Amino acid sequence: MMSFLTQPWPWYVAGPVIGLAVPLVYLYAGRKWGISSTFRDVCAAAIPSGFDYFDYSWRRLGGWRLTMAAGLIIGGFIAGVTGPGAVAISEATRTDLAGLGITDFSGFVPTELFSWSSLATLPGFVLIVVGGFLVGFGTRYANGCTSGHAISGLSALRVTSLVAVIGFFIGGLLSTHVLLPMLLGGGM
């Protein structure tokens, strides 16, 4: 049992557990499961703006998901101190990324690009700061992220969520196959 908890999990264990969150959250209090709305809650709670988009009761509508986000941080910490960090990705991906100058495959993120000091470099700034901005802007414009659209929305068989997920992939493919080679192509 303990070794199960410390080893990487196959997709057919992880996927169903993640999917169960949708009916469980419905069955407890009828809430539609999603994570990215916590970004809006934090804006509403902490950044004075005067925009109508942030004029709602973030405590009443967002208290549950902010609590869940706190749980995600705690769960990440527990998993981080008890298990391996290395990720066994496919050889093809490893070769592609090595071609972009990435050499350290020991963690969840390439350490050459994801560190506080890399924020001052162009690739680090684009990946972390521009990437973060687009994730925040896009998820609110589309009214949902991977959890709200891909999992919750597709679970409810919504056409709008399918379109959003197609959009996620159009954007992700552009970043992966056009922006990253432009940014990292010359080596780092």
Added chain:
Amino acid sequence: MSVENTTTAQSPSPMATKPERLWPYLVIGIVLGIVFTRAEVVSWFRIQEMFRFQAFHMYGIIGSAVAVGAIGVQLIKRLGMRSMTLHPMEIPEDSFKAPGWQYWLGGIAFGLGWGLLGACPGPIYVLFGNGVTVMAAAFLSALVGVWTYGALRHRLPHS
């Protein structure tokens, strides 16, 4: 959760609701944080692998999550199940209207960010807990993005 686009599947119950506690959400968050880490959903490398179509892993996770979620949601709808706290179900109604611009443009913007950062909102929190503290910078930047959307919302194309 979409406050404005969500309609309730059931009419609000005339019965009094029971208080909604927060600890169940903390438990769900902790379990998901562990699962996201163990299944390597939080890995920038796994997202790259997905967008390069070089492994089934992420597709298997998303696909099986949707399958389980869809069965659960359909059961709740067909059986007319109530929530434990008697709050109305916020299950979105089927919509046959053509999806508006926001789903295309917002989706593509999100995807561009997802491909660069390698993390969607859940993994941003989980990675921070894992010790990738620079995700705090990504989080703050995401807040600026959300704030920008709030500022420009009425000038951006929707539906």
